[in-house]
Amino acid sequence: MDTNKPRQQFVFIKTHKTGSTTSVNIFQRYVIYHNVTPLIAKATGYVSWPFPPAETDYVHTPGEHYDVMFGHMVYNKTWLQSKFPTNAPYISLIREPLSHLKSCMSFYSLPKLLKITSTNPIKTFLQNPWKYKNLSEAYFSFCKVTWDGTRNHLAFDLGYPTEGADDMEAAERYIKELEYDMTLVLLLEHLDESLVLLRRLMCWEMQDVLYDTAPKNVKNYSYKSYNPTPEELANLRRWKAVDYRLYDTFNRSLWRKIAGQGPDFYRELHHYRELKQNISWFCHGEQHRKSNLTLTVKTSQWSPQFVVDARYCKEIATTSLDMMREIRQKESFKVDKRWEIVLPVINVLSIIEGRPTFKYKIERMEYQKELRRKIPKRKTHKKKRNHG
Structure with a gap:
């Protein structure tokens, strides 16, 4: 295999609440700019959740040939290996x-x-997480799966079951296998380093891994900046022991791989950050005011010359949903609403409200219709007209 040839096949497991909106834009752009065939859901960005997709959940291509995937899906090695090259x-x-x-x-x-x-x-919960165990373990009746958004959600998205939270031997084995399977796990806290490493491992060009620096999906809430006490942090480390082991493992893995890249890695990282900032300023400034303007990025030792134009500026700032529409249009894939997945957050709200959970949105809509039919209609009494 030519080690300098761009790797145009990949599987990106999009995890929840990890800043993946920024990262997935990179993988979606790669699909748009290169001749690769994606495996995508028939209706939403969710290929399936939490089980591997059913045959009806994703768009089938001639010969069942797929190069890339970048949607939400719980990692399932067996299913993915049946769809993608080894x-x-x-x-x-x-x-x-x-x-x-x-x-x-x-x-x-x-x-x-x-x-x-x-x-x-956060403070209340971390004082004694075990007190809330019976409430935090949400049971999704449609798939008979228990999910815990407070405990090892990261590990769950990467295929480790909620029930294994206290079995650290099993967790160690699983994480070790995961480390072997994964080419790279990006870290949100070190996203720039992760993406420069990604570029090198994939032999991609610089414009492939740049992203818009404008904040996306940023939400403020009262406890966002809260710093737990040492006791609360100790509780959290025990409560989310699998997630911490997962994070610590891939944190070490990231820096080990970076160390293997040699000293010029940090020169490239500096160049990358400077370039990313300049392009964001250009796209949100001059180019935004005059759409015909372009910015030529000169050849560097890490990437050939490329031009930043209106299309590039638009796409680095485009939401993942809009990018999905563009990909569907490019691939001539039509949306089939019959197989639209109910988002996990909606199912969690259903559990909070004491209602059943569903895989497909159409099932949920039918349930809601049935509920409305069962609500007795209020009788209206016509007033008798007084003819006296």
């Missing part, structure tokens, strides 16, 4: 477990699930 790189993204818990607490409305009413649910 040498396809596997990539994912994780983040530091405390910041991940904060993000999940807000996004999934976990204080409601846990029946925590304090103004700082």
Whole structure:
């Protein structure tokens, strides 16, 4: 195999609440700019959750040939190996477990699930996480799977079951296997280093891995900046032991791989950061005001010359949903709403409200229709007209 040839096949496992909106744009752009065939869902960005996709969940191509995948899906090695070449790189993204818990607490409305009413649910929860175990373990009835948004959500997205939270021997074995399987796991806290390493491992060009520096999906909530006490952090490390082991493993792995790149890695990293900032300024400034303007990025020792134009500026800032529409249009894939997946956050809200969970949106809609039919109609009494 030519080690300098760009690797145009990959599987990106998009995890929840890890800043993956920024990263997935890179993989989506790669599909748009290169002649590769994606495996994508029939209706949403979710290929399936939490089980491997059913035959009806994704768009089938002639000969069942797929080069890339970049959607939400719980990692399942057996299923993925049945769809992608054996040498396809596997990539994912994780983040530091405390910041991940904060993000999940807000996004999934976990204080409601846990029946925590304090103004700082993180502090309340971390004082004794085990107290909330019966509430935090949400049971998704449609697939008979238990999910815990407070515990090892990162590990769950990468294929480790909720029930294994206390079995650290099994977790160690699984993480070791995962480390062997994954070409690279990006770290949100070191995203630039991760992406420069990705470029090198994939033999991609610089414009392939640049991203827009404007914040995306940024939400503020009262406990976002809360720093737990040492005792609370110790509780968290025990409660999310698998996630911490996962993060620590891939943190070490990242720096070990970077060390193997040699001293010019950091020169490239400096160049990358400078370039990323300049392109973002250009796209949100001059180019935004005059759409015909272009910026020529000169050849460097890490990448050939390329031109930043209106299309490039638009696409680095485009949401993942809009990018999906563009990919569907490019591939002539039509949306089939019959197989639209119910997002996990919606199913969590259903559990909070005491309602059943569903895989497909159409099933949920039918359930809601049936509920409305069962609600007795209020009788209206016509007033008798007084003719006297």
